[in-house]
Amino acid sequence: MTLSWRTEVVAPMSGLAWRVAAGSLLRVVDVEGGQSGDVFAVAADDLSDGQSSGRTFDYGGTVRLSTGSVLYSRRSRPLLRIVDDEVGTHDFLYAPCSQEMFEIQYGATGPHPNCLENLTASLARFGVPPSTVTIAFNVFMNVVVGADGRLDIRPPVSTAGQGLTFAAERDVLVAVTACPAATCNGGDGARPLRVEIAAAAR
């Protein structure tokens, strides 16, 4: 089977969303290396049924997701499965960066691009309400959990051209952002991500 891939670029500090049919593949590529992003999936048949970190931990039994891991929804339905992962270091603990976070942690005094608004705005085009958007799967974000529970955010280990591939377990809406937070990107959140989508064979 020859898959036909469609390529989209998520510009630095922005977000895009797509409807992805069951069986299709979605690959996220770190174009330049060292850049993290947020992935948030919602079931297409219930726009309140978004992905859930806690539900995913229930069934996977780990906070470290990689090849073979399934992202579950609030209603315990499989949304995305990681079918290939060239990086292996991602985070599912931290909330999407937000306007308030940039004010509190970075001293921002005016509007700042942020993943929460980029996720909610891109998914709103499909009718997804803001309340559905909770904890995103933070691809390439490198967080070490210490034995005492302390969290340490380190630069992504992803190098240019590396990525991971999800298979849609059902029809989903998926948003992907290129994160603008310097802390999560080795000091610079101004790089793009590339998304490649291969439709399921019909």
Place this chain on the structure above:
Amino acid sequence: MTLSWRTEVVAPMSGLAWRVAAGSLLRVVDVEGGQSGDVFAVAADDLSDGQSSGRTFDYGGTVRLSTGSVLYSRRSRPLLRIVDDEVGTHDFLYAPCSQEMFEIQYGATGPHPNCLENLTASLARFGVPPSTVTIAFNVFMNVVVGADGRLDIRPPVSTAGQGLTFAAERDVLVAVTACPAATCNGGDGARPLRVEIAAAAR
């Protein structure tokens, strides 16, 4: 200052919610020992602004909450502060147990009491929509995060009469459940919790 405490019992496998004014204290006591529960707080002035595990990790920098830790809302507002903790072992990773979880993990074939419905039903009396209820703070739930990210659920270490006390950082609605999931309670999820509330001095 003499505080006047009001006592409520959360019956086994059930949940209750209260409006708690800023400055008031709410203490959750493990009456018999070895019993976990879920705590979920919502800002009284914005019923979509519920507590957020990821936002709490953002500002606290740890997945282990104890005395001094603040539970933050989606909008980055402080909701509850832990002011006393006799146990020190709680979880903020797992989702509330749900009907679907009992079907998938325990083979339930009919309706089973669960924390998600107990949280949403008790908060619904105050007008809180189900979409607000995400990851609860799982008091007394004992989860070890391995160096590889694997999660290991162990029996609670809380003994009879031990508890922890929250101070309300603003007017909040707070739901507390006594969890029915055997796995989280050393094999038996049929014990009550006690909640003691001391109103702020006026």
